[in-house]
Amino acid sequence: MTTKKRGLGKGLSALLADKPSIDNLINEKDDQREGKIKYISLDNIKAKKDQPRKEFEKSSIKELSNSIKVHGVIQPILLRKKDDMYEIIAGERRFRASKLANLEEIPAIVLDAKDEEVAKLALIENIQREDLNPIEESIAYKNLMEDFNLKQDELAETIGKSRSYITNSLRLLNLDQRVIDYLYNGELTQGHGKVLLGIKDKKAQVELAKRIIETGLNVRSTEEEVKKVKQDKNISTKKKTSNKKDxxxxxxxxxxxxxxxxxxxxxxxxxxxxxxxxxxxxxxxxxxxxxxxx
Known part of the structure; x- marks a missing residue:
């Protein structure tokens, strides 16, 4: 049985137009891509300010650093020249781990990429390889759409996701800010967040979110609780309506x-x-x- 490779939609080839796709560059054999890989001093590399991933687990970086000490950096990072420095397009974890491992330089592929290409590539790299938390992903989608005037279907086609997936992801940003923080910190899952969107009252939304965290409710049980909250709300609304006097x-x-x-x-x-x-x-x-x- 063959394993289906996770696709990128039009993805990288569409973003880079007539340039060779990054997937191809990365997947080439060492002898085929050797001339395209440069070894860049870590002191000449800077992170991208609007990188989609805002938090990096220290333990994960430490583990990668230990691996790099033994095996080196197996996969080159992606850079672009910006002023007198190189800016990271993709591979910030490898960059951080290499610094922690006290390396002086790192293998890299330097691309001639525009701001829009860099933003999209950084997002794709994180989604495909590191799994952003749900809120980081939602914010990244929102920023891409606003910064580059993209519609949901255009963004979906570019990163290889369905339009409904993009829509559901963006909807998480409509939650109460306290619930958004719970999702960001990993106290709630994306599934919990989607179910909580069924509660329009922000106070009730937060109360149930706290109960999920305290009692460890799974998504199915949360769905039942949301139904109860909505039923209670409907009953309360009917009472208020019936009590309203002419x-x-x-x-x-x-x-x-x-x-x-x-x-x-x-x-x-x-x-x-x-x-x-x-x-x-x-x-x-x-x-x-x-x-x-x-």
Whole structure:
């Protein structure tokens, strides 16, 4: 049985137009790509400021650093020349790990890439190889669309995802900021986030998110809890609607209050209604009785 390679859609070849695709450069045999690989001093390399991945696990970098000490950097990083430095397009983890391993230089492929190409390539590299957390991914999609005026279907085609996947990812940014933080920190999964979007009330959304974290609710159980929250909300809304009085009834209540000198409540039903008159002592009851019987 053959294993299907995870695709990149139009991906890199589309982004680089007539340039050789990065996948091809990376996958070439050593003797075929040797002339394209340069060894660049780590002191001449800088990270990209708007790199999609904002957090790198120290333990992961340490493990990679230990591997590099033994085996070296097996796969070159991708750079572009910018001013008098080289800017990282893809491979910041390898760059950081190499510095930690006290290397002086690192193998790299230097590309002549524009800002839009660099942004897309950095995102693709992270998605395909490192798995951004759900919020990092959503923010990266949002920035790409805004910075380069891309539509969802254009972005989806470029990075090899479905349009619905892009849409669902972007929707996570509509969650309450506290819930977004839980997702960013890994306390909630993307599945939890999608289900919590079903709760429009932000306070209820946060309360359930906290309960998920405290009790370890899985996504299926969270779906059931969201249904309960929505049902309770509907019941509450119906009660509020049914309790809302017509202005005519409110006016009658006010007239009775002025006449009787006490609180009066009129309740309407489908076939019958109810008048509630409050009194606060035997004397008060006698006073009201005399008003009603004269």
């Amino acid at each position: 202005s005519y009834i409110v006016d009658l209540e006010e007239q009775l209050i002025r006449t009787l000198g006490t609180k009066v409540n009129l309740t309407l039903g489908d076939k019958k209604g109810k008048i509630e008159i409050e009194y606060y002592s035997d004397e008060d009851l006698q006073r009201i009785f005399e008003i009603l019987t004269h």
